[in-house]
Amino acid sequence: MINDLLEYSNEEQRLVSDFIQREEKNGNDWSNDEFTDIKATIKNHYKVVQNYTCPYCKVVNPNTHGMVWDIEHIIAKDTKPIFMLEPRNLCVACKDCNGAKSNKDVLVNPRRVTFPTNESDYKIVHPHFDRYELHIKAITPGDFYRPLTSKGEYTIVTCRLLRFYGVVQQTQPDIEIDELAKAMISSQGAARRVLEDELVRRISEKRIA
Ligand SMILES: [Zn+2]
Structure with a gap:
């Protein structure tokens, strides 16, 4: 949660x-x-107050040049230009999350005309209004996340957090892990927990290897 508003x-x-x-x-x-x-x-302020951490995937990237960070409009500027420069609608995000999130809808009521300031107004974990750890457990930031709430789940899907790039250290996801992840996402209940645990186990093995 960002505490230091621009x-x-x-x-x-x-x-x-x-x-x-x-x-x-x-x-x-x-x-x-x-x-x-x-x-x-905007970029210089949020980069520093966010400790060079992406608010969605929680990956830390302490590069001093600006290229790795995108200015993120939490409500997309194309859908609501009126909030384009609103400090509470701005932060920085990594290019993967920003690209995946794109112009996707984040508002519970997309017809809002005044700036929504309550966490309950948003379908995603809001970088300024929500406590991330209540909604998502970042088990291995950059690779694996467990949703704790429906808002967490929506954020994981919207920002495509299950990317699995970090573990395999290449630009394409690991096929085997990717398949397992897809199976997990489409399953529910006990089956999902089993697949999640298996996924965490495989990722941990890869990290050690
Ligand atoms: Zn990110």
């Missing part, structure tokens, strides 16, 4: 207010030159 300078706040008041605005405006500086402010 505060804009007076100049940045003027730009934000100006944008919000525009009649025509859309997510593509994000690429406008006028936002170059504010994007640097």
Whole structure:
């Protein structure tokens, strides 16, 4: 959970207010030159206060250059441009999570017009409002996660957290583990627990090997 919210300078706040008041605005405006500086402010702030940790997969990547981090709009800027510069709608995320999440819907009520500030307004684990550990157990960050709630489950699916890249140290998932993971995801109850335990066992073996 991010505790240190970004505060804009007076100049940045003027730009934000100006944008919000525009009649025509859309997510593509994000690429406008006028936002170059504010994007640097956003990325530098959240990278540090998040301890170089992705809020969805919890992988830590302490690189000092900005390329490994994407600015993440928790509610997608293409669906709700009005929240594009809202500090509570912003954080940084790793490229895998950001790419998987894309423009997927995160709101319980997608027709919201005012910014939703309650954790119950969101279908995903919110980087600012939710306590991650209540919803997801990151057993091996980067590879394996166990959902603890339906919100955790939705986040795992939305951000495609079961990627299994780390354990095999290659760019493609391990086929055997991937198949097991697919079987686990489509199973329920006791069968699912058995498959989960098997998956954790295989991953642990790979880590040691
Ligand atoms: Zn991530």
